[in-house]
Amino acid sequence: DIVMTQSPLSLPVTPGESASISCRSSQSLLQSSGYNYLDWYVQRPGQSPQLLIYLASNRASGVPDRVSGSGSGTDFTLRISRVEAEDVGVYYCMQPLQTPWTFGPGTRVEIK
Amino acid sequence: EVLLVESGGGLVQPGGSLRLSCAASGFTFSDYYMDWVRQAPGKGLEWVGHARNKANSYTTRYAASVKGRFIISRDDSKNSLYLQMDSLKTEDTAVYFCVRSVGTYYYGMDVWGQGTTVTVSS
Numbered sequence: 001d002i003v004m005t006q007s008p009l010s011l012p013v014t015p016g017e018s019a020s021i022s023c024r025s026s027q028s029l030l031q032s033s034g035y036n037y038l039d040w041y042v043q044r045p046g047q048s049p050q051l052l053i054y055l056a057s058n059r060a061s062g063v064p065d066r067v068s069g070s071g072s073g074t075d076f077t078l079r080i081s082r083v084e085a086e087d088v089g090v091y092y093c094m095q096p097l098q099t100p101w102t103f104g105p106g107t108r109v110e111i112k
Numbered sequence: 113e114v115l116l117v118e119s120g121g122g123l124v125q126p127g128g129s130l131r132l133s134c135a136a137s138g139f140t141f142s143d144y145y146m147d148w149v150r151q152a153p154g155k156g157l158e159w160v161g162h163a164r165n166k167a168n169s170y171t172t173r174y175a176a177s178v179k180g181r182f183i184i185s186r187d188d189s190k191n192s193l194y195l196q197m198d199s200l201k202t203e204d205t206a207v208y209f210c211v212r213s214v215g216t217y218y219y220g221m222d223v224w225g226q227g228t229t230v231t232v233s234s
Contacts, residue, residue, distance in 0.1 A: 001176075039220050041157070048209060048227055049149075049157060054220030061222075092157055096218065099173040101147075101159040 002027050002095050004104035012112045013083045021107045023076040023093035029056075030073050037097035040069055040078045043106075044089040052091075053078065085111055114138035114223050116210045121228030128200050132228055134193040134210030139223075142166055142188040145214035147221060148195050150206035158206075160184075162213060163193065178204075200232045 003026040013019045029037045036056035043049040051060040053069035056076060066081040080087055088111055093104040120132040134146070145168070148160040161174035163184045172184050183196040193210055208230055212223040 035218075037218070041221070043157075048224040049221075050224065051220040051222045054222075055218065058219075060220055090156075094157075094159075094221075096213070096221075100161075100175045103157045103159065106156045 001100055002029075002098060002102050004093055004095060004102050006091075006093060006104035006107050009105060009107055011107055011109045013080075013087075013109060014112045015083055015085065017083055019080045019083050019087070019109060021078045021091055021093075021109075023071075023078070023104050025074045025076075025095055027097075028073045029076075029095050029097050031097060036072050036076070037095055038069075038071070038076050039094045039096060041092045041094060041103075042087075042089045043092070044086075047089075049092065080109075083109075083111070087111075114212075116212065116223055116225035118208065118210045118225045118228035121208065121230045123231045123233065124200055125234050126200060126202055126232055128232070129196070129198045130200065130230060132195040132197070132208055132210075132230070134195075134225060136191045136193065136210075136212075139212070141186075141191040143215050144212050146184075146186060146193040147211040147213050148184060148193075149209045149211050149221075149224075150204075151209070151227075152203070152206045155206075160195070160208070164214070197230070200230075202232050204230060205232045206230060 038056045040053040041049045090106040147162040207227040210225040
């Protein structure tokens with residue numbers, strides 16, 4: 001199975017500043033198609049998870065452009081610029097390259 | 113509006129069975145893989161498995177933790193997804209989410225239900 005790790009696991013941020021979350025996979029997520037099979041999800045308090053980024057760098061519908069994803073192979077980053085109160089939640093990376101699909105442990109983002 | 117609504121959760125004793133359902137609306141259900149993802153109390157997300165679409169012969173895949181105990185099925189005529197859970201263990205206690213995933217192309221797990229709670233306890 002592909003093991004996903006994230007860092008940090010907890011991230012206090014000041015409103016208006018930027019936040020970055022790292023995700024690493026135990027195997028390359030780069031498919032022969034040229035796409036990296038890595039997604040980012042956020043679970044805000046009391047809500048179901050929500051898709052933010054798919055295939056490493058594609059924003060889902062309705063996601064603001066201050067949220068971005070990058071990376072390739074085994075190293076990926078989610079960046080949130082100009083953090084707002086609504087960004088509070090737990091952020092997960094996930095690989096859908098091969099079954100079983102696996103999630104990272106989650107990064108809890110809180111406002112300072 | 114694209115919607116997924118789970119039902120069927122509840123309290124069950126260890127070793128018991130439960131069947132979850134997921135009703136889909138607002139999209140062409142038969143075009144998509146449909147997944148189950150769960151979240152134990154205070155824990156992270158765990159992919160349970162999925163049922164692929166007709167184009168992929170409705171094949172199913174499971175996490176090792178549920179393989180042989182859980183069965184995912186779908187009825188495209190009813191726009192419904194099911195999760196039959198047998199030989200339940202206390203560690204199966206979780207909120208279970210129904211999720212839409214792969215269509216003609218992959219655009220992420222882009223639609224999630226509100227979840228249904230399963231509690232396995234004596």
